[in-house]
Amino acid sequence: MIFKNCICIAQARIIEGPRKKAHICTIAYHEDLDSFLRICLPFEYGKDTKIRRWSRFCFEGQKPEKDTRVESYEFGKLLSIDKQLSANEKILLHQKILSLYQHESELNENKKSIGIIVPEPSSLEFQTKPLTEREVEYKNIMKSKGIFFPDFTVRVIGKSGQFKRKFNKQLVQWDVFEAIRKDIDPFLSLKSYKEPYIITGNTPWKRDSFLAISILSAPKSLTVHAHHQQLSLI
DSSP states (O other), X not given: OXXXXXXXXXXXXXXXXXXXXXXXXXXXXXXXXXXXXXEEEEOOTTOOOOOOTTEEEEEEEEOOSSXXXXXXXXXXXXXXXXXXXXXXXXXXXXXXXXXXOOOHHHHHHTTOXXXXXXXOXXXXXXXXXXXXXXXXXXXXXXXXXXXXXXXXXXXXXXXXXXXXXXXXXXXXBHHHHHHHHTTOOOHHHHHTOSSEEEEEEOOSSOTTOOEEEEEEEOOTTTTHHHHHHHHHHO
16 A cells, blocks of 8 residues: 655654564655644664654555554655655644544543643642553663663653543653754753643553643644634534
8 A cells, every 4th residue: 555645743752672672663744635644663772753733744554463553554654755845834724633633531432542632821840750560571672782771761740621530651752762862851841832732542452541742832822723613613
């Protein structure tokens, strides 16, 4: 299958486990279908994956055998990649993304695996947590191959109208961990966003629990499109 007009909007940190080679879980907005796609980009140490946030690209892919999530596709071959979107194109893209907003309960009900959280302004907090046994196993595998994996996980906490209590999600954003690897604090920048929103996704094994894939900064007043989408569903 050929997928044209895909735009990268979020990428998780590099991960490798006992059963799956190193890869970067990448969320794309598919312009042709006005929907999200998930692809796992293979990662090789020292080689550029080429696809970055805001890149428009075309790839060849197919449905994976073991991942039955409707948005998931196996990455076969990169067919083309364009320069990153212009400032005006990014504004239009933020509007399209936010117009796909659903509450997490609706995502679960509709068996969707990619979603959006719109936090209350200035409510975001960040915490680090010790690694679990499983995460230590991942860390050791990746360390043996020269791939960075920190001694902790990161949680993003905040308030949102779709939750009764504060949400608390593991944050796996690639450039956050790249900043940590380079001893740069990424959290001051994320806290400065005036209208943040979070791209979320689940795993094939735990469909009703979502991770924070990436925190984006919406242009002024555009998060209203998420609320308009909810009103249209009533």
